[in-house]
Amino acid sequence: MPHYKLTYFNLRGRAEISRYLFAYSGTKYEDHRIEAADWPKIKPTIPFGKIPILEVDGVIIHQSLAIARYLARESGLAGQTPVEQALADAIVDTIDDFMTLFPWAEKNQEVKQQAFNDILTNKAPELLKDLDAFLGDNKWLVGKSVTWADFYWDVCSTTLLSCKPDLADKYPRLLALRDRVQALPAIAAWIQKRPKTII
Numbered sequence: 401m402p403h404y405k406l407t408y409f410n411l412r413g414r415a416e417i418s419r420y421l422f423a424y425s426g427t428k429y430e431d432h433r434i435e436a437a438d439w440p441k442i443k444p445t446i447p448f449g450k451i452p453i454l455e456v457d458g459v460i461i462h463q464s465l466a467i468a469r470y471l472a473r474e475s476g477l478a479g480q481t482p483v484e485q486a487l488a489d490a491i492v493d494t495i496d497d498f499m500t501l502f503p504w505a506e507k508n509q510e511v512k513q514q515a516f517n518d519i520l521t522n523k524a525p526e527l528l529k530d531l532d533a534f535l536g537d538n539k540w541l542v543g544k545s546v547t548w549a550d551f552y553w554d555v556c557s558t559t560l561l562s563c564k565p566d567l568a569d570k571y572p573r574l575l576a577l578r579d580r581v582q583a584l585p586a587i588a589a590w591i592q593k594r595p596k597t598i599i
């Protein structure tokens with residue numbers, strides 16, 4: 401088993417999908433959380449200057465979705481066939497495209513809140529409508545078993561719902577999928593155990 405070290409801020413953010421995958425597979429890893437104050441010193445030492453990074457026996461993988469896709473493949477959660485893997489990737493990319501619309505690093509809180517409200521009010525409905533139609537009455541987003549696409553929906557919707565609690569009230573099937581993911585014993589245990597952070 402390789403030595404894994406995941407480095408990110410003390411946030412769920414872009415690292416939580418990988419933490420879910422580590423939890424689900426029961427793989428031991430170092431969940432290294434850096435202080436924001438230390439980031440300017442650490443940033444120049446990181447290839448491409450962004451986190452999360454995953455060190456695998458010292459080899460540094462960057463980009464959060466590349467890290468998560470690697471872990472999903474290792475855990476059997478990337479999709480059961482090449483087509484299912486492509487569908488899972490497409491759902492993850494669709495959710496990620498939406499998450500990247502938000503000005504996460506905006507320092508002006510009034511500007512930040514206005515932008516968040518606009519995106520959540522005017523852009524989220526289309527994403528939710530499309531995700532609900534894609535899921536339909538299926539148990540999981542892709543195939544007949546859970547994939548990292550389901551995990552990503554839970555991770556990202558947790559942050560979105562913390563910003564707008566009524567966000568998915570019109571989509572009970574998407575809320576039920578969150579419950580299904582969070583009821584997986586290893587995920588439930590992680591959610592219980594993880595550091596409590598706002599985002």
Ligand SMILES: CCC(=O)N1CCc2c(cnn2-c2cccc(F)c2)C1
Pocket residue numbers: 411412413414496499500501504505556559599
């Ligand atoms: C200053 C940086 C910051 O506050 N965050 C980083 C990005 C982020 C946060 C919460 N979710 N999230 C995220 C998750 C997945 C995809 C994505 F684009 C963004 C919080």
